[in-house]
Amino acid sequence: MEGQILGNRYELIEKIGGGGMALVYKAKCSLLNRFVAVKILRQEFTNDQEFVKRFRIEAQSAASLSYPNIVSIYDVGQEGNIHYIVMEYIEGVTLKDYIAEKGALDWKEAVNIELQICSAIEHAHKKRIVHRDIKPHNILITKDGIVKVTDFGIARAVSSSTITMVGSTIGSVHYFSPEQARGGFTDEKSDLYSLGIALYEMVTGKVPFDGETPVAIALKHLQEMPEEPINIKGDLPKGVNSIIMKAIQKEQSNRYSTATELLNDLRMVLNDPSSVPSTKIDIDNSPTRRIQIVQPDKPIETVVKEPQVKEVPAKETQEEEIDDMKNKKKDRVTWILAIATSLLIIGIFVFIAFKFIGPSIMPPAKSDFVLENYEGKNIDDVKQALEGEGITVVVERKNDKSVEKDIIITQKPKEGTKIKPDPYNPVTFSVSNGPEMVKIPDLSKKTSREAQKILEDYNLIARVEDEFSDVITSGLVVRTEPGIDEEVSPGSSVTIYLSKGPEIIQTVVPNLIGLTRVQAQKALSDNKLTLGKVLPEDSANHVDKIVNQDPPPNTTVTERSAVNITLETVNTNTQIPNQGATPNGNHTPTPLKASEVSVSIPLENADSFGETVRVLIEMTPSDTKKSTVIMDGTVNKQDFPLAVKVPVPENGSTNIKVYVDNKPNSDMNVDYPGGR
Incomplete structure (x- = not known):
């Protein structure tokens, strides 16, 4: 389909990817003069109304999402039997390719990537959209290290009653949740399970479950727990290990309840690697049930057994019954007195221990800490002070052009709040990273138009100036100011210096008449000129004088121009009287008639x-x-x-x-x- 134009504006350039449902092409938008990605529904599905419906749902759900870590949707269209979606074109690699290239990632890098993915999923969940196909193949990493989540191809509003396609399960077998494997109800926690699997693969370099067939892998999701990642990579912090194992619990109720909870734990571990998030499992949502044993060759039957009542032999006489009752009463009184005495003795010892021994071995309980107003202060100073009081600090950074770097913008909880030193009750600060900076790209040897377009895409203002260059062809960029890779704020001006070619400098030809060849070369060099043709060609006498020159004296020419000279010669009609030997012993030939x-x-x-x-x-x-x-x-x-x-x-x-x-x-x- 390369070369085809869709919607009178999107020219398909080349195929760059594809999945089970659609193909993806790189395209050029003629209206906005930019590259885009166009996802086209596979031809074999265009006559299937269910697939077309899912394809439209993808466009509607994804188009409602606007977030830095989610690939933007620009347009949706149909041309004949071609259904397509136009989206942001990302230059980068998939997380799957990144892991394949680097192997197991450093845990800090992995957690940073997971934070960006999780924040994108949190935004989608707040819009009541579940992705349901989170996997490294659907995560793009740009050249600047920004993570982008793409392919909401099977995303569906949570309120939708349809969960699976007929005869198939939605998701990717290495990463989908147990409920997806068995075709059950999926919700936000299904995405969190897939996030846990993705983080497992990032820190270990391999997926937790693998097998020869998709069915074998799906059964492992249902029945097995993987080897803990900390056993594979010994330097992994316990907190990261705990986050992964909680996220990939089989029961939905035992996982993180929201993406926000997962985000908070990721930030806490990134800030303090020694911290270990809570892995408490909610057993109230898993009541004890009677489980039937399934046998392959027998149908499942409901078996209810009648309770067995032990028969107690009757007393032979009424007197025996009365004696037994008296003995039991005496025993009961004895037991009550013994228990009361024991409790009294224990109470006395406990009182003595707390009163006299306790204060010497147990530190006093810390009192509540009252938060101040930290906005406008340096985060390093505030963090050091609070951690000295046992308060956990979580830092969230953001660009702000009006606040200097490392200065606190907002805090949560607010000033005056009383909190106890508790690793699970942190104080969260929003801290400025300063204005968002842009790196100057390499524009050398590009045309003026190309350079200005690139700077415009970087949200920078281009100024054009000319300068001479002996190296760069006229009309191409020589350099920029600021230079390559220097950081500037968006909206800044960048000067593009275009080559005017070599600088042409004029000089005056000196008078060479009467000079020798050596003297002429010196005079020409002083005037930045070069010696051209020397006539006669076989002249080798260094004392011969110049009788003619071209260009003539006092002519204005360009520097490094050549000046031709003619040396004086002997008239051949003149007879040479001395035909004898020269001082050096050689004979000079005598001209003939x-x-x-x-x-x-x-x-x-x-x-x-x-x-x-x-x-x-x-x-x-x-x-x-x-x-x-x-x-x-x-x-x-x-x-x-x-x-x-x-x-x-x-x-x-x-x-x-x-x-x-x-x-x-x-x-x-x-x-x-x-x-x-």
Whole structure:
């Protein structure tokens, strides 16, 4: 279905997941220009009215939930036989994949994740919605570590009378409750059981019940208690172990009654790992019943036995009965006197113990503690003071842009409340984490539009400025201010610096005429210019002077531009009188008698040049091998071919090289007339 557009705005990009009921696609919303997730009911269920009804119920129930730890629902629609829900797109991993990658999690990390899941479930329960399929596969963890609960696919209002599908049980076999396994009544406590199983898997790295078939696993949920997680992971606090074992009790009445109770215990253990929550089981809701023994080969029968009455033999005579009655009366008086005496003696000893011995060995009972108004104070100072009095402190943090970090916003109970030091009667403080901060993303090498869109998604204001860059292509982001990963509050301004490309700086070409090659290189370097082509090409004499340069002196050019130079050369028509040995013992070749030959110089690729061109002609006779420039100037293109007279040594040849606009254009050899 990739590429299909639903509702004239949601373009399906790729499939990213799926379950037994629906497929999930990543899509692009053309109206709001953002990525979304689209859940589409599987085609095999579109003709099943019961499945379509459940799919709509999912949308209605989930759309009513608005909470940071619950995936948001944006839209619901139908196009032909396609039923779909549009929801928030989360970039992250499932809790199941996270556990598979890291193995057993640190108990603090696991409890933090459980707190976020439980707070989401608490919000849903307050809306009278039971998830009924809590499992790590339905828990997403964003790149920022935020936990999101998704897939309220089998959630149903508690008031609904329908509990299961015909012939099937709702839920996932490794995580569902015993009542779900037997197709019984499910309520909020079923979600709490699944939360306990999920926490068990987080701290141990494995599920408590496993088997070869779903039926085998379901029977273990009904009949067995798993190995306690503290026996698998020895460093697990007892409090966390107690929370898990209470949450996964078989009887619903023995579990946590609400998600709020579970939240309170999780916070208490996270704050004080040594604390152990109450695991008291309510036996009043489990009255003693007569249980029939089930035998595979016999039907169940109700058996009621008549009570047996022991027969007492009658007395032989009335006198014997009277004697027995007298003896019993005497025995009863004796027993009463003995009991009274014993009680009196015990009472005396107890009085002496409490009066004289008790105060020396038993500390006096602590009196009630009266709470002050702690709002506006630092939590560390308040916590230290209260814990010194034996008061348990629970801290709930939240972002608040108007209150500094670590300052108490509210307290519960209020000022003036009398409480006794009791680990199960804590004081809860709402503490500021300061304003919610946003990390600056990496926008380097993105276009201005892309960068501004990303900052807008982060609720930040973009300001654009230009700057030169020798590295980043023009039009792309060089850097931001503040920089990558720096934290700022939402609504802050972020400056995006876009590349203008390398900075172009102008400079003036110096006058190189009369300088040697070495002197020219120094002058060019001082003006941030480079030496270009050197003519003649085979010139190696360091004392030769420059007779021409291109560009000319005092021309304005861009820094690092190249300047071409032409060095002075010896006229080949000049006779060299000394043909003997040079001081170093070498012989200088004597130029032979030369004949002038008229040569026609063509312009190769004439269409690639302008109306005027710069022409340099260099000749090299075969006898002296000394290159000479015979022409260096600007001519009109229409003057080609040029007629040039070239001296050719007797019985030899002369090589002609032509440069047009400083580029090689033609190369030819001219032979001595009349042959060699």
